[in-house]
Amino acid sequence: MSDQMLTNARTLRADAVRNRERLLEAAKAVFSAGGPEASLEAVAKRAGVGIGTLYRHFPTREDLYEAVYRREVEHLTQLAEQLKTTAEPAEALHCWLRSNVEFVATKRGMATALALAAHRPSELIAFSFERLSKVMGALLDRAVAAGQVRGDVSPEDLLRTLVGMCLLNDQPGWENSALRMVDVLVDGLRVRPHTGELLKGSVIRPGPGTLLT
Numbered sequence: 001m002s003d004q005m006l007t008n009a010r011t012l013r014a015d016a017v018r019n020r021e022r023l024l025e026a027a028k029a030v031f032s033a034g035g036p037e038a039s040l041e042a043v044a045k046r047a048g049v050g051i052g053t054l055y056r057h058f059p060t061r062e063d064l065y066e067a068v069y070r071r072e073v074e075h076l077t078q079l080a081e082q083l084k085t086t087a088e089p090a091e092a093l094h095c096w097l098r099s100n101v102e103f104v105a106t107k108r109g110m111a112t113a114l115a116l117a118a119h120r121p122s123e124l125i126a127f128s129f130e131r132l133s134k135v136m137g138a139l140l141d142r143a144v145a146a147g148q149v150r151g152d153v154s155p156e157d158l159l160r161t162l163v164g165m166c167l168l169n170d171q172p173g174w175e176n177s178a179l180r181m182v183d184v185l186v187d188g189l190r191v192r193p194h195t196g197e198l199l200k201g202s203v204i205r206p207g208p209g210t211l212l213t
Contacts, residue, residue, distance in 0.1 A: 020057050022047040027068045032105050040064070066124060072103045073128045080135035089143035094186045096139055097162060100132070101178045104166040133159055149189040161185065 026046035030038045040061060044054045058064035079099055083092035137155035144151040165181045166174070 089146040090148035093139045
């Protein structure tokens with residue numbers, strides 16, 4: 001193969017990678033805003049490519065939804081790694097939890113279509129829950145070790161609580177409500193000087209007649 005042919009092949013591969021990334025970013029926006037019935041034509045238009053290009057990368061709607069889903073999980077995983085080096089422990093956990101609200105918004109828009117994929121939803125749920133629990137655990141452990149948050153909550157507890165807060169809100173503006181609840185949740189996790197024993201996993205329960213201040 002000539003040098004020119006190799007150059008052309010590399011250019012085509014690079015273009016394909018860029019097109020795929022544009023399609024995934026566009027699909028995330030379209031599906032989040034329009035729900036499971038959002039058109040693939042709208043995705044292609046937003047990405048600036050033809051519908052044929054979309055189908056070459058993603059032959060079915062479910063293929064595209066699954067790719068968006070997995071991409072968001074990977075982005076959250078990468079964000080957790082970045083936050084461990086750029087933010088203090090409790091704030092890193094706080095920022096990461098807030099970022100999950102956007103992920104849930106994307107997931108909600110794809111839920112119906114993913115259900116059409118038969119065996120795939122359970123695999124995707126297992127994939128995302130395992131990955132996200134692991135990276136949340138690393139952020140949580142770091143914050144606990146720093147003495148900034150309580151140590152009697154598991155990453156699985158936090159993840160289920162987060163998803164529950166998001167799924168209970170189905171009205172316009174639900175994301176803002178969910179973000180406020182994330183702020184309240186993290187505030188409740190923070191360790192104050194007088195409750196440092198929570199770091200050991202113990203829960204302080206007031207006795208009879210104890211005044212709460």
